[in-house]
Amino acid sequence: MKIALAFAEKGRGRVRPNPMVGALVVKDGMILGEGAHLEYGGPHAEANALADCRSQGNDPVGAELYVTLEPCSFRSPEKHNGPCTEKIIEAGIRRVIIARPDPNPKVMGRGIAALKKAGIEVVAGVLEEDSAALNEVYEHLISSERPWIHLKVALTLDGFIAAEDGSSKWISGPDSRARVMEMRRDCDAVLVGRGTWEADSPSLTVRDSEGRELPGYQPRKIVFSGRESGGTLFDRLCALRSEGVHSILVEGGSGVFNSFLTEGLWDRLTVFQSPDFLGSGIPFCGSLGIGNIGGKVQLKGRTTEISGRDVVISGTREDMACLQV
Numbered sequence: 001m002k003i004a005l006a007f008a009e010k011g012r013g014r015v016r017p018n019p020m021v022g023a024l025v026v027k028d029g030m031i032l033g034e035g036a037h038l039e040y041g042g043p044h045a046e047a048n049a050l051a052d053c054r055s056q057g058n059d060p061v062g063a064e065l066y067v068t069l070e071p072c073s074f075r076s077p078e079k080h081n082g083p084c085t086e087k088i089i090e091a092g093i094r095r096v097i098i099a100r101p102d103p104n105p106k107v108m109g110r111g112i113a114a115l116k117k118a119g120i121e122v123v124a125g126v127l128e129e130d131s132a133a134l135n136e137v138y139e140h141l142i143s144s145e146r147p148w149i150h151l152k153v154a155l156t157l158d159g160f161i162a163a164e165d166g167s168s169k170w171i172s173g174p175d176s177r178a179r180v181m182e183m184r185r186d187c188d189a190v191l192v193g194r195g196t197w198e199a200d201s202p203s204l205t206v207r208d209s210e211g212r213e214l215p216g217y218q219p220r221k222i223v224f225s226g227r228e229s230g231g232t233l234f235d236r237l238c239a240l241r242s243e244g245v246h247s248i249l250v251e252g253g254s255g256v257f258n259s260f261l262t263e264g265l266w267d268r269l270t271v272f273q274s275p276d277f278l279g280s281g282i283p284f285c286g287s288l289g290i291g292n293i294g295g296k297v298q299l300k301g302r303t304t305e306i307s308g309r310d311v312v313i314s315g316t317r318e319d320m321a322c323l324q325v
Contacts, residue, residue: 001099001127003031004066008045008134010036013186013217017246019102019138023049023067025060025093032058041080046071050091061092068131070102070124073111085114095121100131103142133301136316137247140267146237148247149265151257152183153284154272160281161252166195172272174209175308181206181214183270187247189220189240193256197223204251220245224256233259258285261297269299270314272307 007022015037023045025033033053037045046067053060071084088096096115101124102108115122132139137148154172155161162168170177184190190204204221205213222240240248250260260266290296299315306312 001066001068001097001130003034004068005099005127005130005134007034007036008068008131011038013182014039015042016040016186016188017138017141019069019135021045021067021069023065025049025053025058025063025065027058027060027063032056032060032063044072044081044084046084047081047087050087062094063092064095064097065093066097068099068127068134070098070100070107070109071096071111071115072102072107073114074106083111083114085111085118088115089118089120093120095123097126098122098124099127100135101125101128103139105142136267141246145241146234146265147188147241147245148267149237149250149260150183150187150247151250151260151266151269152180152272153252153257153269154180154274155284156274156276156278156281158277158279159284160278161254161284162282163278164281166282171274171276172310173274173308176272176310176312178209179307179312180272181208183249184219185217187219187249188245189222189248191222191224191248191250191256193224193253195255196251196253202251219249222248224259233263234265237265254282254285258288261285262288264317266317268314268316270312273311273313275309 004022004024007024008020011020018037018040021037021044023035024031033049033051033056035045035048035052038048043051046065049065050060065088071088073083073085075082098112101112112122112124140148153161154168154176156171161171184204185206192202192204196202203213205218207213250256250266288297299313300318302313302315304311304313
């Protein structure tokens with residue numbers, strides 16, 4: 001299943017808002033075929049794994065199928081592919097091992113039921129939390145009206161995102177900036193405040209190490225107005241969701257971060273902290289209304305990594321909890 005989860009990563013940034021899924025066809029301990037959902041509207045992971053199996057002259061009859069998300073079992077006018085359960089049954093697969101039952105109400109156990117009805121043994125819940133974490137955006141979209149919000153912050157060792165004059169290029173190092181390009185490619189839109197937009201004229205595009213805009217997909221640019229706060233902010237996010245913006249990378253500045261944090265309208269926070277000092281400057285955010293240390297905000301599921309000269313801390317607002325299926 002770990003191998004299947006690694007294959008699922010191949011669809012990152014290319015299948016949204018659909019989930020990343022990986023699959024393997026295995027017989028007698030040997031991998032006969034492997035596949036992933038590689039692009040939105042393209043064949044699903046199960047179909048690709050079965051096709052890979054046959055292209056190598058391997059017979060899937062009697063084999064096991066490892067898949068990171070419950071196979072789909074329904075048809076609809078807007079759906080690009082037929083039910084994966086039918087392909088699995090037709091291939092003669094003996095046993096299906098599933099990481100995560102699909103929390104999508106259109107599936108939600110129906111795929112498992114269809115396989116069992118056809119006489120296929122099904123095992124579900126193998127590395128389930130890993131699958132859910134891989135598709136944190138997909139899981140969020142099922143349970144929320146608004147887009148998934150990722151706050152990205154670059155700050156100095158003493159906690160400033162810019163100098164007193166507003167300048168901030170470059171607080172983080174080149175390795176961290178390359179990672180931010182990956183984060184931009186992995187979202188539908190990049191959002192900054194009007195002050196940041198007017199002061200820095202940021203490109204908000206996906207670029208190479210030389211600063212050249214890369215061909216292909218580029219996220220939508222959104223400029224946040226300070227007037228958008230409270231219920232107005234939430235309504236605006238829901239409107240963006242209805243326009244097809246399913247995930248937003250928020251890149252500042254201080255007032256914007258403060259609005260999203262105080263209103264709880266965020267899902268992941270990633271901080272790139274440099275080893276530099278400013279002494280004074282523009283802080284990451286303003287007052288969050290926290291009066292004592294007991295009210296501090298704590299990141300859940302934290303990870304800490306080294307990125308060149310920087311330290312990267314990332315975590316979520318809430319603990320990862322698999323949606324009930």
